[in-house]
Amino acid sequence: MMQATIHQAKTHLSKLIRKALDGEEVIIANRDKPLVRLEAVHSKKSKRKLGWGKGLVTYVAPDFDEPLEDLAEHMETAEEEQMRRKRSMRRK
Template sequence: MQQFTIHAAKTNLSRLIEAALRGEDVIIARGSKPMVRLVPVAQGAFKVGLLKGKLGPGPDFFEPVGDDDLDLWEGGR
């Protein structure tokens, strides 16, 4: 565990980020009192089209609406 003062952390921020990315514990302290821990953000794998082919066809919004449905939308019964 490495502990740095706020001033030292501002001066060496790039180095501290690299240390955190390597898995090292980086603590930033105010004076001698630990205040925060610098940790990397988890990088999830983002995949486009994850559900492609699993949901089936969706509604076709460009097809004409049937008369019964149109009456309901327009307030008729």
């Protein structure tokens, strides 16, 4: 974690932004009292690598694409249960 004063932040804003983009926590303080945290909107750490799971699925059942006959019934039951819970929450 890096802490900078307001004056230092004004003077070295580009440097602080680079540190935040690299994932470092940057705090801007006034008289040693932390005021704000500078952080990247999209951190490098959060990027996903495409294709990381290629080759992991080694078997797919022949009926994989067939419709699940009881799925519609299950979905209706779950939907009814959710509505019942919402109604009971309103009563409380």
